[in-house]
Amino acid sequence: xxxxxxxxxxxxxxxxxxxxxxxxxxxxxxxxxxxxxxxxxxxxxxxxxxxxxxxxxxxxxxxxxxxxxxxxxxxxxxxxxxxxxxxxxxxxxxxxxxxxxxxxxxxxxxxxxxxxxxxxxxxxxxxxxxxxxxxxxxxxxxxxxxxxxxxxxxxxxxxxxxxxxxxxxxxxxxxxxxxxxxxxxxxxxxxxxxxxxxxxxxxxxxxxxxxxxxxxxxxxxxxxxxxxxxxxxxxxxxxxxxxxxxxxxxxxxxxxxxxxxxxxxxxxxxxxxxxxxxxxxxxxxxxxxxxxxxxxxx
Numbered sequence: 682x683x684x685x686x687x688x689x690x691x692x693x694x695x696x697x698x699x700x701x702x703x704x705x706x707x708x709x710x711x712x713x714x715x716x717x718x719x720x721x722x723x724x725x726x727x728x729x730x731x732x733x734x735x736x737x738x739x740x741x742x743x744x745x746x747x748x749x750x751x752x753x754x755x756x757x758x759x760x761x762x763x764x765x766x767x768x769x770x771x772x773x774x775x776x777x778x779x780x781x782x783x784x785x786x787x788x789x790x791x792x793x794x795x796x797x798x799x800x801x802x803x804x805x806x807x808x809x810x811x812x813x814x815x816x817x818x819x820x821x822x823x824x825x826x827x828x829x830x831x832x833x834x835x836x837x838x839x840x841x842x843x844x845x846x847x848x849x850x851x852x853x854x855x856x857x858x859x860x861x862x863x864x865x866x867x868x869x870x871x872x873x874x875x876x877x878x879x880x881x882x883x884x885x886x887x888x889x890x891x892x893x894x895x896x897x898x899x900x901x902x903x904x905x906x907x908x909x910x911x912x913x914x915x916x917x918x919x920x921x922x923x924x925x926x927x928x929x930x931x932x933x934x935x936x937x938x939x940x941x942x943x944x945x946x947x948x949x950x951x952x953x954x955x956x957x958x959x960x961x962x963x964x965x966x967x968x969x970x971x972x973x974x975x976x977x978x979x
Contacts, residue, residue, distance in 0.1 A: 709857065711819055713879035714810050716777050717857060718823070719768040720878060721806055721864060723779040725799055726765045729758035731784070732792045744789035750841055754796070757833050764826055771822070777878075780871035793841055798970060800834035801946050802855075802863050809854035827852075845975035848945020849923030855948060858883055858961050859968040886951055886966035895974035898941040904931065906951055906966035916965060917955045921948045928955045943973045 709717070733754055741751040769776040786792045807827035814820045831852065839846035855863075861880035889903040896902070908916065918937045920927040927940050931951065950967030952959050 709879035714813050722764040726761040736789050777875040778872045781869040797837040803830040805855040806860040808852045851923035853921050862968045884966040886969045896971050900939045904935045919952045919959045944975045947971045
């Protein structure tokens with residue numbers, strides 16, 4: 682399955698309406714960050730546990746994958762379960778519990794494809810949340826988990842799907858709200874005893890599928906989002922790639938021309954600012970994941 686299929690599956694799920702979680706918007710504490718990380722790890726652990734119990738080694742073989750792919754996914758499941766156990770122990774009795782989830786998986790190929798997106802979102806989440814950690818033990822733990830998640834993303838993208846293992850020279854950091862907007866569509870409901878998350882979802886944003894396997898610079902993409910702003914102020918798409926943000930104005934018909942210089946997985950939001958820093962205050966809708974591919978000779 683091509684990476685474009687992975688992102689199509691993901692986009693369809695994000696466009697769906699998910700039940701809201703209890704959440705708050707005050708500045709996050711270190712425990713808030715650990716709770717948020719645990720929320721994501723619960724999702725990943727549940728994902729791998731459910732579908733690796735449903736699809737065995739023979740199912741992977743029938744889908745055209747070599748034997749080691751199934752075995753590696755079992756190892757990844759073990760990693761996510763260990764992350765859950767470690768974070769639960771670190772947080773203590775108030776640690777959030779697993780939720781009820783719904784995933785758009787119908788076969789081995791769609792399972793593999795969606796796993797790539799989840800690993801990428803996890804990497805972006807840990808990278809973006811690092812700024813809120815100051816305790817050495819927490820920093821070390823987060824860095825250790827981040828490195829493992831990044832290796833897993835690269836393995837799925839390159840060895841399993843035979844596409845790009847990375848994008849730019851830097852990982853792309855996302856804010857808590859940007860990450861939450863990508864993860865929450867898969868969460869149906871959570872235990873009422875769970876502590877509120879230090880994140881709030883953004884209004885939904887989707888983009889039309891690429892004309893070929895990947896999105897390409899110069900291509901025109903149609904966006905779908907709701908905007909309550911009745912003013913004539915222009916809106917922009919902010920493309921996040923590594924540590925760089927590229928702003929492109931949105932046309933009146935909600936189309937945008939993709940800029941040059943983007944490779945690999947790129948995240949984007951609609952914002953009211955055309956330069957500077959994207960904040961929750963100037964973000965109109967998001968987040969969408971776009972795959973630009975990576976030329977192996979680049």
